[in-house]
Amino acid sequence: MDLVGVRSVSFSYGGPPVLVGIDFAIRDGDFLALIGPNGSGKTTLIRIILGLLKPSSGSIEIMGRPSGEFTDWRRIGYIPQKATHVDPFFPASVEEVVAMALMSNRKAWGSAGRGEILRVLRQVGMEEFRKSPIGRLSGGQQQRVFIARALVTAPRILFLDEPTTGVDAETQASFYDLLDLLNEREGITIVLVTHDIGIVNKHVTQVACVNQKLVYHGSHGDFCRSEVFRDMVTRGDHLIAHEH
Amino acid sequence: MEALLAYGFLQRAFLAGVSIAVACAVLGLFLILRRDAMIGHGLSHIAFAGVALGLFLNILPLAAALAVSAVAAVGMIKLKDRAGLHGDTAIGILSSLGMAVGILLASLARSFNVELMAYLFGDILAIEPLEVGLTAGLAAAVLLVVSLNYAKILFMTFDRESARVAGVRVARLDMLLMVLTAVTVVLGMKVVGILLVAALIVIPAAAGLQVASRFKTAVWVSTATAVLSVVLGLILAVEINIPAAAAIVILCFLVFGLATLLKVMRLRAAPKV
Numbered sequence: 001m002d003l004v005g006v007r008s009v010s011f012s013y014g015g016p017p018v019l020v021g022i023d024f025a026i027r028d029g030d031f032l033a034l035i036g037p038n039g040s041g042k043t044t045l046i047r048i049i050l051g052l053l054k055p056s057s058g059s060i061e062i063m064g065r066p067s068g069e070f071t072d073w074r075r076i077g078y079i080p081q082k083a084t085h086v087d088p089f090f091p092a093s094v095e096e097v098v099a100m101a102l103m104s105n106r107k108a109w110g111s112a113g114r115g116e117i118l119r120v121l122r123q124v125g126m127e128e129f130r131k132s133p134i135g136r137l138s139g140g141q142q143q144r145v146f147i148a149r150a151l152v153t154a155p156r157i158l159f160l161d162e163p164t165t166g167v168d169a170e171t172q173a174s175f176y177d178l179l180d181l182l183n184e185r186e187g188i189t190i191v192l193v194t195h196d197i198g199i200v201n202k203h204v205t206q207v208a209c210v211n212q213k214l215v216y217h218g219s220h221g222d223f224c225r226s227e228v229f230r231d232m233v234t235r236g237d238h239l240i241a242h243e244h
Numbered sequence: 245m246e247a248l249l250a251y252g253f254l255q256r257a258f259l260a261g262v263s264i265a266v267a268c269a270v271l272g273l274f275l276i277l278r279r280d281a282m283i284g285h286g287l288s289h290i291a292f293a294g295v296a297l298g299l300f301l302n303i304l305p306l307a308a309a310l311a312v313s314a315v316a317a318v319g320m321i322k323l324k325d326r327a328g329l330h331g332d333t334a335i336g337i338l339s340s341l342g343m344a345v346g347i348l349l350a351s352l353a354r355s356f357n358v359e360l361m362a363y364l365f366g367d368i369l370a371i372e373p374l375e376v377g378l379t380a381g382l383a384a385a386v387l388l389v390v391s392l393n394y395a396k397i398l399f400m401t402f403d404r405e406s407a408r409v410a411g412v413r414v415a416r417l418d419m420l421l422m423v424l425t426a427v428t429v430v431l432g433m434k435v436v437g438i439l440l441v442a443a444l445i446v447i448p449a450a451a452g453l454q455v456a457s458r459f460k461t462a463v464w465v466s467t468a469t470a471v472l473s474v475v476l477g478l479i480l481a482v483e484i485n486i487p488a489a490a491a492i493v494i495l496c497f498l499v500f501g502l503a504t505l506l507k508v509m510r511l512r513a514a515p516k517v
Contacts, residue, residue: 049411051408051409052405052408052409071411072411073409073410073411076409076410076413078405078406078409079406080403080405080406087277089453090277090402090461091452091453091456091457091458091461092398092402093457093458093461096398096458096459096460097402099395100395100399100402100403100407101396101399101406101412102395102408103395103396103399103411103412103427133457133458136457146406149406153410168277221412
């Protein structure tokens with residue numbers, strides 16, 4: 001089943017086109033990497049899918065409905081790129097950050113809500129930090145808290161935009177292991193914007209490569225055998241290649 | 245305390261002062277965290293134009309200031325969103341315009357008089373029963389709106405983009421916060437005056453943010469700072485005959501200084517998690 005349908009989407013910020021005729025689907029259970037060089041329109045595409053930007057032409061369908069008519073946004077989790085730039089003095093504990101997403105006071109601070117908050121914090125390995133101020137945590141720990149915040153509303157799909165920028169390699173590895181777990185055991189569909197071909201090779205099942213147009217969309221196995229992949233690795237293309 | 249119980253004007257001053265302190269303390273926290281701390285300053289300048297308009301048209305200055313400030317608050321949001329201006333630029337433009345229009349109208353109305361001075365510098369001891377009712381009602385409205393939307397406002401303050409994706413109607417809440425701030429500024433004019441009302445919005449909240457690691461703690465510290473400063477400021481004004489507005493703001497600053505000291509000491513002592 002298609003959770004998200006991107007139908008002939010084009011977009012421009014007023015100047016030259018950023019995206020042209022993008023057309024693909026994200027299926028239930030996918031772990032999809034959205035890759036492409038800097039300025040290729042990856043983040044723009046995610047923002048269009050999430051309704052933060054309107055496409056110049058084309059449309060988005062979410063869970064079978066046009067995005068304008070889709071209302072159950074609690075089933076969509078989003079961790080934006082700038083989530084790694086938390087104000088170090090923002091006065092919110094880890095618990096409060098997760099509770100925000102429940103959005104109703106009764107749910108956020110009632111006993112059921114508290115139980116749910118503890119459950120997701122345990123799931124991402126952050127339960128012992130629940131009283132800690134969010135700004136005092138490391139970048140990797142903060143990202144786990146944001147995953148917990150996204151999980152607390154039981155999403156079917158998680159969008160993560162370059163989630164490990166500025167995070168050390170060891171923390172990155174455990175972070176992506178967590179995403180694997182959520183995808184395989186919890187059945188949550190994951191869409192990951194990344195520059196890192198190493199991540200693509202190790203974790204994802206599907207790849208969509210964007211460079212103004214959709215250059216490639218298909219399984220990870222086919223991607224590794226494709227010319228697109230060979231060209232990217234050969235040229236560098238601002239992508240980071242790891243050996244795994 | 246005997247005077248408080250004996251004189252109606254003092255009771256009204258305490259009630260209005262405490263009410264406006266609570267409203268300013270709560271709103272101020274969100275404004276500072278949204279990087280909109282100067283909005284109180286900007287709106288106070290615009291409120292001056294409203295007061296001058298009231299005096300010029302010979303209508304209730306408070307009503308004119310309320311209307312002008314509410315419209316300007318909405319205008320600031322539109323200017324920011326549609327003209328692509330930074331928040332501080334929109335505030336700078338509209339507040340300068342407000343001050344210029346205010347000076348022009350006050351000059352045309354030949355009303356640089358005691359009444360205008362009362363709005364500029366505050367005259368809490370001369371506050372009217374109607375103004376007390378309005379101020380208490382405003383404080384109740386601020387607390388109600390914030391408590392009903394607490395998680396949503398906190399979410400959009402912390403991470404606006406994720407809040408939008410999650411379905412928080414950020415534009416509507418922005419508007420609500422701005423209009424409440426405009427009304428708070430106007431009603432706060434009588435307490436500390438146009439020139440100092442922004443201080444009551446910013447300083448107690450800044451004090452709360454210096455010491456709190458949880459948002460709810462910040463709300464309590466900010467509110468306690470504002471209320472304590474207003475109550476002590478009024479007592480000092482009555483006891484030693486000094487301007488209440490100045491005393492209130494200086495007391496706020498002293499608490500802020502103490503909170504900053506505590507933060508510095510705590511940062512030196514605490515290891516990073």
